Amino acid sequence: MFSGSAAAAYDRFVGRYSPHLATELCDAAGIEARQQALDVGCGSGALAAELARRVGAENVTGIDPSESFVEAARKRVPGARIVVGSAEALPFADDEFDATLAQLVVNFLADPERGVRELVRVTRHAGVLAGCVWDYRGEMTMLRTFWDAAAALDSEAADEGASMRFATPDELRELWADAGLAQVRVAPLVVEASYEDFDDLWQPFTTGVGPAGAYTASLQPERQAALRAEFARRLDSPDGAFTLSARVWCAVGTT
Ligand SMILES: C[S@@+](CC[C@H](N)C(=O)[O-])C[C@H]1O[C@@H](n2cnc3c(N)ncnc32)[C@H](O)[C@@H]1O
Numbered sequence: 028m029f030s031g032s033a034a035a036a037y038d039r040f041v042g043r044y045s046p047h048l049a050t051e052l053c054d055a056a057g058i059e060a061r062q063q064a065l066d067v068g069c070g071s072g073a074l075a076a077e078l079a080r081r082v083g084a085e086n087v088t089g090i091d092p093s094e095s096f097v098e099a100a101r102k103r104v105p106g107a108r109i110v111v112g113s114a115e116a117l118p119f120a121d122d123e124f125d126a127t128l129a130q131l132v133v134n135f136l137a138d139p140e141r142g143v144r145e146l147v148r149v150t151r152h153a154g155v156l157a158g159c160v161w162d163y164r165g166e167m168t169m170l171r172t173f174w175d176a177a178a179a180l181d182s183e184a185a186d187e188g189a190s191m192r193f194a195t196p197d198e199l200r201e202l203w204a205d206a207g208l209a210q211v212r213v214a215p216l217v218v219e220a221s222y223e224d225f226d227d228l229w230q231p232f233t234t235g236v237g238p239a240g241a242y243t244a245s246l247q248p249e250r251q252a253a254l255r256a257e258f259a260r261r262l263d264s265p266d267g268a269f270t271l272s273a274r275v276w277c278a279v280g281t282t
Pocket of ligand 1: 041042045067068069070071072073074090091092093096112113114115129130131132135136137
């Protein structure tokens with residue numbers, strides 16, 4: 028699904044927020060030293076790296092269906108066990124982990140309900156299961172502004188805010204509760220990413236990474252240029268370095 032260069036492109040795209048988000052998600056989940064921790068949909072390994080800092084790489088397992096992401100995560104987190112596979116059919120025993128986390132993943136699962144039940148199965152009794160999804164409809168500034176700019180120029184633009192599941196607190200809470208999790212709490216987490224200039228933000232969109240990148244890459248050059256201009260205008264035409272904030276909804280429950 029992703030080539031090695033696409034994993035690098037992801038890190039310059041939405042993945043730019045992942046290290047900061049991993050810190051916040053681990054804090055929300057109450058990750059403690061020496062826990063056995065699982066990172067589902069580990070991508071290029073930002074969360075696995077943060078987990079390794081907290082529990083030791085030898086106690087971290089990551090899984091992702093993309094071989095090139097798995098390769099990138101293995102390089103990023105030496106000593107961790109990182110395997111190819113899917114949330115819906117985890118190759119792990121019942122009760123194997125103290126903490127299972129899925130950062131920006133459940134909305135991409137083919138069968139999210141089955142996937143979250145699998146996450147519960149591999150987590151021990153009274154363990155923790157935490158996950159988060161961008162606030163696509165509100166305060167994920169980069170993607171929200173991008174899709175608003177796209178919609179202003181193209182009424183057919185496929186806004187992720189309209190299509191992504193579990194992007195509201197109620198829907199995410201229901202996913203956790205329906206999987207049998209107890210003491211479910213949903214809260215916002217806000218993170219930031221920095222850009223050298225507007226091109227630093229824009230260039231990864233043109234590589235086709237993610238739904239917004241795929242949309243950008245599908246446009247003819249003049250329509251792509253118009254979208255770039257409208258996107259920049261809606262961010263107050265940054266001149267030089269700037270920072271964007273992004274909000275997720277985060278669900279934490281007890282197994
Ligand atoms: C937006 S990325 C998030 C990556 C990483 N967790 C992060 O925070 O940067 C979504 C990830 O979900 C993975 N994914 C897609 N379908 C999956 C599935 N069925 N099971 C597990 N992961 C899946 C993708 O390969 C990708 O790495």
